[in-house]
Amino acid sequence: MTQMMVPPLTPRYGTHIPRVQPDILLRAKKTAASGMDAQTMRLQVISENLANIHTTAPDPESDPYRRRMVVFVHDKATGQVHVSKIIKDPSDFRREHSPMNPAADEKGFVKLTNVDPLTEVVDLRQANQSFSACLKAYEASTDLDRKIVDLLRI
Secondary structure, three states: OOOOOOOOOOOHHHOOOOOOOHHHHHHHHHHHHHHHHHHHHHHHHHHHHHHOOOOEOOOOOOOOOOOEEEEEEEOOOOOOEEEEEEEEOOOOOEEEEOOOOOOOOOOOEEEEOOOOHHHHHHHHHHHHHHHHHHHHHHHHHHHHHHHHHHHHHO
16 A cells, blocks of 8 residues: 655745634634623613613612612633623612602602613613624624635635
């Protein structure tokens, strides 16, 4: 049995195809995906805040729904972003005079949630834009993968 000699691959037209380390492309995808995951969680929390915008305390001694906020942490080693925790907004509750409400205190005031609709809409828009940016980065990484495979087929 004879062994066939295979000539070494030489670049066409005198060009050199640089070798891209696959872990760099994978890291880019993981970074973009982690950003999308984090922004998805942020969008869910904002949606919950907006859904509870009109809640009141059930009785004068208890508190109504308290606005929640997402805290992110950036892992410098991997470049990824993760949700570290969801915290409650410590700002004061709004108060409204409604003496007929069963949750009113002795002065006739009811505690309302501390969710501000304008703040939530701004946060919603920002989270949506951040998600879109991460999605574009992920798609660019995928396109680069596809182009590298196409170049290797030549």
